[in-house]
Amino acid sequence: MVSLSDVRRWEPDALEKVFAALGKHKDRLVGLDDELEGSARPEGWRGQAADAAAQSHAGLTRVMRELVVEVAGVRRAVAETTDEVEAIRRLLRESDDLAEGHGFEITAEGGVRDVAPPDDVPEDQVEQVKQERIRIRDQIVENIRTVLQRANRADDELAKVLADADRNLMDPGRGGSLADDAATGDSRGLAATIDAPRNGTPEENAKWWKSLSPEEQEALRKAPPAWLGNRDGIPAQVRDVANRNRIDDEREALNAEKAEIERGGVSDDERKRLEEVTHKIESIGAVEKTLERQPSRQLLVLDSSGERLKAAVAVGDVDTADHVSVFTPGLNSTVNGTLEGLDHQMNQLRAQSQHESDRHGEGGQVAAISWIGYETPQDHEHAPWHENSVTRSDAAENGGAKLNEFFKGINASRDTDPHLTALGHSYGSTTTGYALQGGGHGVDDAIVFGSPGVGTDDVEDLHVPEGHTYRIEARNDPVADFGRFGGDPTHMEGVQDLSAKESTEPDGRQKLSESTGHNGYVADDSTSQHNMAAVVAGLPDRTVRGEGRGVGDYISWAPSKIRDLF
Template structure:
């Protein structure tokens, strides 16, 4: 069984030397091809001796072809193993450097120990402990994937060597040694290890890092559906893989729509007593979702981080900017009635404007860092349809938010796991999406700040349940926003703007100290309006300039009502 000590002791250069020596032997043997052919029975020689010589020549030729095929298989397997080991050892070095830079150590047996815990203020103990637990868990997953990939390489190469030793490499009925060389090489390739089955973002990141460049390229070409939606992989990789699937999904949906329409047309009663109408509507909606994704990507400077048509609703996440390199990353989760086909382009526009505003604030007063913003439509948001009658799908139910929170938490964790240095990560949640965000943040996610706007509740009545640094939770409530004004009536915990430890940000008309005048956001859907106080406040938090924020408790009629009738809000 392969262990971490074995990986540390492996030397790819030794395999490269073997590859070179095998190449010398291969060249010498293949160089005998013409001579072997010329030694067949001379012209005019006949009789028993000639037949015996011819038979022996054929046997020798077959032995030579099988020898060359076996040698070619081993040579290719050795070359691919050497490349793979370079990638594995690089991945191990990166995991060990991640551990070292945070005060951990990867021991010989693979156990990760905390050798240099930092001294922090008492108020920061819980936050730092959670952050270090996340880092340690990431190191463990990365080391596990290194060992998993090393074991796969070892098993593959051993299988090639056994086949050659047992004369089991088929020469493919070759007519020459050159042909036998090609046939054998075709059987010496190592398999490409698939992603881990548990879908943990750190495990996904470790698996991807353990692959060679050739293996990664092969996966992107042959199996983009395996990697495009894997949290923990680089944003550029996910974008390339998901874009590669768009045309195929469009062709599939168009064919499905044509088939369903034909079947409906052939039926005397149309869609009566069948589900053909519903299936046709769903296929058309998903085709419209593909249109929305492509229209959004056509705007340029976008990354398609999620593209999934396998659920009842289409799912997608599109970034403005480069999530792999941005200093500050913000992820927006919207809520009720959100769909990819109907909402993505609008949210993408808002994210583009927010990114522009945040980068302006970063240049004006902050660290000048770059910003990427993401519209994450990665769960089945409640809809204004028959789902309102289902406790598992209705907007007043916790269940859609709780289900979506699992996916969202992995998306957050994946951003950190995909990068050598974590960005400043801000979670943005609007309306029912703020509830989904609140549930997600009750897990360890690596999120640094969270802004909830138009929120009916965060899934808790205690801000300490949100596993983000103290002071990192913000709420914005606009005037005449009925959803936020009556937050606390729904079964999602207390009204966010009445929670201790949540900082209120203004949505009113304001004048900034530098003279800029900002407009008021009114109602439930104007929080990200350009040049509004609300958008400005979100932008300064996203860009790490929280000291520039304009504060307000945002309390309205519903909040006053809660003071008169507190039992309604328990």
């Protein structure tokens, strides 16, 4: 913790000297670029000696690249810290002058004492003078608070950069030369000294990002700190890089936790914890496999807190797409168990939506997100009365609050709002319902399918434009008749019915198959998939309408009897 006495002893000139010395070292290292390249294995040289020389050269190159990034990164961080130290000391001098000019004293601990109150104040001005001195005292107190807050932040930021350099945590990236590595290090050093609002809302995060200079934004794009990865309101491309950069660190931490549990044997109490950590490690692997797919993916959430690892993966560019969909799954969905399959389904839906947009719309680009950003209920894992049981709404309400922020962040991060569609299946539709009830989300269309309820029986509670909330119910899907959470959406006035039955496209060109049961809604070439794609593409006139009603919708006593089971 930096004290006021520490700040008074700070010497910006000393930092300037460090900055100059690091600049000379950086230039000297970058100047070795040609020599390093020229020392590579000559063309045509073969044999064990050649292989050994090549291996040695590769090791030297790696060390040189890391050293250049570290020197450049520390140098830039020192420069930014020097500017901040000068600004902090300037504010401290102004506070000292203000205190001295009005008879106050700033103590070594940062307190403010009234040491020379004015004498002989006219009686009719006593209260006015008193209030003015209180105002000045409060201003000095606030200045000192700001000085200490900024000083501690600057100290922490520079210490973090120095620690990363000392522990060889500065990745050179994919630069082709030492000069490229120096530029990477420069960005890393600048990025590490940029602070974001603490616990900012999506709107506050977006406002902060847009207030940065182009240079600062570019530095954060190249070398985003880890905390940017899960910040709603930050551009998707930045979140993607930040979260990808965290993958190795997350795996290392989880493996270390697993080794700690296994050391000395696993007790019954630790067995569940070990299982959770193991599943999280498996989830990291599933995320990596998903990110390797083409077209390129964006990793928008990577959260290892709680019982299971949470993630959200987009196919397409969320920052530029005209149409963005967010799919929330339900019961038994996990990153390690279902992310790859969900991502495949969303890629197929995105492709179909793009087809609709290109052929029947304005050709706007489409992005689709698989969002497993909450603790989804797991079958047989919790008793019915447990808060994470599928029979209760707790997990959906908690997840809905996070999903609401995620929706807001997509819109806030962009200069122009995309056409945003919320998709929710099964318990995920309940989570989506609670997210929409939070309001302010900017969702333009919502589709729930196989839904046991959306947490309300009034469509206006969802805050979606009138006529743009849809439901799909397939034949032989009992979950869609549960009406467990707020009633059966089938009977909600204002919800539009989309078909899941066998049909043809509205223009009659393609035959569409029927979806049956609880898990077939996004099957390729199905009517339900076509309907989702049309809505996602902003083409509701291209949907196939039609009610889907199960036995529970026709037997008046069935919903209450089913609810009794829970």
